[in-house]
Amino acid sequence: MFKVGDRLPSATLMEYSEVEGNGCSIGPNPVDVEKAAAGKTIALFALPGAFTPTCSAKHVPGYVEHYEALRAAGVDEIWCVSVNDTYVMGAWAREQKTGTKVRMLGDGSAAFTQATGLTLDLASRGMGLRSNRYSMLVKDGTVASLNIEGPGKFEVSDAATLLAQAKG
Template sequence: MIKVGDKLPAGKLQEFIEVEGDGCSVGPNTFDVEKEVAGKRIAIFALPGAYTPTCSAKHVPGYVEQADALKAAGIDEIWCVSVNDAYVMGAWGRDQKTAGKVRMMADGSAEWTKVLGLTLDLTAKGMGVRSQRFSMLVDNGAVKALNIEAPGKFEVSNAETMLAQAKQK
């Protein structure tokens, strides 16, 4: 499992792009994690699934609300990662009004989440393999803070905790 001090593993994530530009076409675009994090401070938070209760009511809204404060604390980008496809993440981002604040990154087959060692098996609940709920502060690809939630909890991966960590590091 990834830990503080580790470099993020290589991997690909997808993001649904609404407007063509900056070399991105409309629709799902694939991004290389290593290239995207190079030279940046990024707040990454991950959650079990789009449109699920805690994720939609608390987790994503908290980061949207704190986006300006996080950027003022030196965060270049905020990523929400979930084991959903890019189309779902794009639609959910529109519903959550994340544009310009939080990048909604899809790990559709949980490949990157598996490499992180942060999967959650929700097969018994009909959801398959998902991501644990967590957040991490990444600086130029290195993990500076990692907050992993206990199953069913939402206490340490929230935007307020990330903001406090961004101000400290």
């Protein structure tokens, strides 16, 4: 199981971009986790699925809302990771109006999620293997804080909790 002090796993996530810029072409673009996190402070949160009720109503909007405060607390980027394909994450980003505030990163094959050990088996609900709901503050690729939710909970992985940790 992933813990504070661990390095982010060597994995590639996928990001959908609708406009060219910053070296990204239109469409799916690979994001090498190790390279993308190097030298940065990342507010990373993961959730069971795009377009799901709690994720859409609370989790993503909280990070969009707290974007400026997180940046002021030293966070360089905010990442949302979900076991969904990049096209679903792109559509969800449009629906959630994340813009350039939150990088919506698809972990379509769950390689990143499995490497962290923070998996959630939702096969009985027709969703297969997913990510547990959690947040972490990552500094230069190393986990500085980790907030893992209990089953069905949304109490510690919210943006306000991670903001308090970033300020600490």
